[in-house]
Amino acid sequence: MGTEAKKQIIDVGDGAAIPRKSDRGLFTAWRIAFFGAIGTIGYLVWSKPDPYLNIIKFVPDGIAVTFQVTLGAILLAIVIGLVTGLGRISKNRFFNGVASLYVEVIRGIPLLVQIFYIYYALGTIVKVPAILSAIIAMAVCYGAYMGEVVRAGIESIAKGQREAALSLGMNGRQTMIHVILPQAVKVILPPVGNEFIALLKDSSLVSIIAVADLLRRGREYASESFTYFETYTVIALIYLIITLFFSKIIGVMEERVSVNK
Amino acid sequence: MSTNSRRKMVEAKEIIKVYGSFRALDRVSLDIYDGEKVVIIGPSGSGKSTLLRSINRLEEIDRGTIVVDGMDLYDPKTDITKVREEVGMVFQSFNLFPHKTVLENLTLAQTVVRKRSKQEAEEKAMMLLERVGLAAKAKSYPGKLSGGQQQRVAIARSLAMDPKLMLFDEPTSALDPEMIGEVLDVMKDLAKEGMTMAVVTHEMGFAREVADRVIFMDAGRIVEEGTPEHFFTAPTHERAKLFLSQIL
Numbered sequence: 001m002g003t004e005a006k007k008q009i010i011d012v013g014d015g016a017a018i019p020r021k022s023d024r025g026l027f028t029a030w031r032i033a034f035f036g037a038i039g040t041i042g043y044l045v046w047s048k049p050d051p052y053l054n055i056i057k058f059v060p061d062g063i064a065v066t067f068q069v070t071l072g073a074i075l076l077a078i079v080i081g082l083v084t085g086l087g088r089i090s091k092n093r094f095f096n097g098v099a100s101l102y103v104e105v106i107r108g109i110p111l112l113v114q115i116f117y118i119y120y121a122l123g124t125i126v127k128v129p130a131i132l133s134a135i136i137a138m139a140v141c142y143g144a145y146m147g148e149v150v151r152a153g154i155e156s157i158a159k160g161q162r163e164a165a166l167s168l169g170m171n172g173r174q175t176m177i178h179v180i181l182p183q184a185v186k187v188i189l190p191p192v193g194n195e196f197i198a199l200l201k202d203s204s205l206v207s208i209i210a211v212a213d214l215l216r217r218g219r220e221y222a223s224e225s226f227t228y229f230e231t232y233t234v235i236a237l238i239y240l241i242i243t244l245f246f247s248k249i250i251g252v253m254e255e256r257v258s259v260n261k
Numbered sequence: 262m263s264t265n266s267r268r269k270m271v272e273a274k275e276i277i278k279v280y281g282s283f284r285a286l287d288r289v290s291l292d293i294y295d296g297e298k299v300v301i302i303g304p305s306g307s308g309k310s311t312l313l314r315s316i317n318r319l320e321e322i323d324r325g326t327i328v329v330d331g332m333d334l335y336d337p338k339t340d341i342t343k344v345r346e347e348v349g350m351v352f353q354s355f356n357l358f359p360h361k362t363v364l365e366n367l368t369l370a371q372t373v374v375r376k377r378s379k380q381e382a383e384e385k386a387m388m389l390l391e392r393v394g395l396a397a398k399a400k401s402y403p404g405k406l407s408g409g410q411q412q413r414v415a416i417a418r419s420l421a422m423d424p425k426l427m428l429f430d431e432p433t434s435a436l437d438p439e440m441i442g443e444v445l446d447v448m449k450d451l452a453k454e455g456m457t458m459a460v461v462t463h464e465m466g467f468a469r470e471v472a473d474r475v476i477f478m479d480a481g482r483i484v485e486e487g488t489p490e491h492f493f494t495a496p497t498h499e500r501a502k503l504f505l506s507q508i509l
Contacts, residue, residue: 163319164356164415168370168422169346178369182360 034244037237044234051227055218055234062217063238069134069203069213074196076139081146086176088151099147106144112205114141119209134206142199149195153188154180186257193250197243204239214238267294269328270426270457271316276325278311278481285311286322287481293426298458300468300489303478304504309461312478313428316459317348330425346374349419353431355411357403363390363414364399367421375422382421389417393447409440413447420451427451429460465509469493477501 044052087099106114118137122128157180165175207216215235222231271293278286285308293299301309314320315327318334318341327334332344358366367386371377377385390396393413395406403411412432419427429448433441445467452458452471462468468475468489475492477485477500485492485501493509496502 158354158356160352160354160356161358164350164352164358165370166342167317167319167345167348167350168419169342169374170370171342174373178373179358183358186360 030244030248034241034248037240037244041234041237041241044230051225051230052234054225055221055227055231058221059214059217059235059238062212062214063242065131065211065216066200066203066213066242069131069138069206069211070196070200072135073138073142073203074199076135077142077146077195077199078192080139080143081150084143084147085150085154088147089154103144103147106141111138111141111202112208115205115209130206130210134203134209134211138199138203138206142195146192146195149188149191150184153184153191156187157183189257190250190254193246193253197246197250200243200246201239267296269293270295270297270330271459272326272328273312273316274326276312276315276322276327278308278315278320278322284481286315288325289478289481289483290325291476291483293457293459296455296457298452298471298473299460299476300472300474301459301461301476301478302463302465302468302504307478308481309478310430313430313459313461316426316428317345317350319350342374346422347425349422349424349427351412351415351419351427351429351432353434355403355408355415355435357411357415357418359403361402362399363395363401363403363406366403366414367418370418371421385421386417389420390414392450393417394443407440408436409443412436412440412444416444416447416451426457426459429458429462431461431463433462433464463508465493477504479504 041052041056045056084099084102087095088103090096090099109117115134115137118140119130119133122133122136161179161183162175165179166172170178203213204215207213207219210216212220218231218235222228225231269292271291273289273291275288275290276286277284277288287308289308289312291299291312301312303309311320315322316329318327322335329344330347332339334341334344357363358369361369364383364386367389368379368382371382371385372379375382387396387399390399393416395410395413395417398406398410398414403414406414416432432448433444436444441464445464448458448460448467449471458471460467460471472489475485475487475489476483477492477496477498479498479500485496485498492501493505496505
């Protein structure tokens with residue numbers, strides 16, 4: 001509950017500490033990894049078109065699906081996280097209790113198990129496409145983490161802000177909408193970016209429930225051509241390039257926000 | 262001048278506030294009359310801020326009653342936001358909204374709470390900024406202002422709601438010495454215009470000049486109460502004598 005724990009929730013990044021702010025030189029870890037990965041793929045395709053070029057041609061559909069799942073899940077997770085975060089700080093005992101229970105339960109179950117569970121549980125009630133149940137599963141899981149990010153962000157806003165708004169006659173809702181949340185967004189943005197990248201990587205888990213994402217497409221290709229090593233090399237490099245690309249964008253966004261302060 | 266014939270703006274009776282086993286307020290009663298300027302002084306931890314903050318219910322009391330402008334704060338039928346609309350508050354740490362410009366700081370509650378039009382709110386805001394000498398800073402963000410300027414904006418922000426009573430919680434304690442004067446000047450002007458004010462401060466010069474009544478608190482109680490002349494020249498209570506000897 002102390003500031004230590006709060007800080008952790010805000011600062012902890014799942015690999016998104018790359019690029020570090022201190023990385024200024026030409027050969028930063030980020031540049032070596034990013035351009036190295038692109039160069040490696042380029043070299044492999046050029047030197048051994050079969051199977052590498054074939055693999056490259058086969059997987060783009062999967063990349064699109066990976067993005068669909070990631071984007072859909074993160075947007076839904078932000079909505080769930082906002083409601084959960086508000087619930088966690090709510091004085092309404094029911095709302096607070098439900099939100100806390102949700103966070104505790106979700107954080108205690110592995111994501112892979114949740115994906116299976118939601119896929120088959122949903123399947124017994126309604127017939128939904130695998131991709132939709134994948135998005136829901138990812139969002140339900142990440143919504144819990146996002147809820148903690150939102151809660152920490154709101155709690156990081158000084159108590160005086162709330163008091164000033166209340167003393168002007170604003171009610172709790174007006175205070176939240178006009179004073180607290182606009183300031184909390186700036187605090188929340190970097191950890192949300194980290195969650196996005198973590199979710200992007202974790203989205204590979206949905207390949208297990210017949211969603212044709214990047215990993216799934218790779219497995220399909222590999223099992224037909226028996227080029228397991230080559231295929232998974234390319235898949236790993238593509239994930240690496242995508243992840244590094246977004247971590248860079250998020251790093252830049254973070255800097256913008258802190259400068260505009 | 263008989264203050265008893267005037268209307269009571271604040272009527273606090275026998276209020277008790279407890280933090281754990283510590284009594285922050287110990288059966289404090291205080292009336293503030295319409296137009297009166299009350300200055301509350303005392304050593305730190307004596308309960309003066311707690312008393313002030315209980316008047317607009319930023320601090321919940323455990324016992325007693327507080328009636329502000331005819332509204333009982335703890336009557337379930339009372340809408341506390343209605344009370345707060347009438348009671349302005351200025352904080353030690355200014356508490357301006359950093360994500361809004363100076364002008365927006367002044368118009369936010371006017372439009373959201375008082376439901377004034379944007380134009381009306383901005384006219385009112387500019388008039389008040391003019392009055393505290395900061396019209397030129399209307400488009401600036403609070404972070405670009407000095408402490409003294411921020412506090413003047415904070416006062417203007419409260420005044421924009423047309424309060425009937427203004428509470429000041431150590432408004433100059435966080436300021437560099439050279440900025441204290443500009444804030445006190447704004448408060449003195451406000452006092453001259455007849456605003457009802459309750460001020461917690463360590464500025465004894467201000468207390469002498471402006472106060473109708475000085476209240477001295479110690480250990481959660483009001484131990485001495487009187488006109489500034491009486492209080493500063495002939496305090497009766499030992500604790501008050503000691504306090505004055507330490508700070509004057």
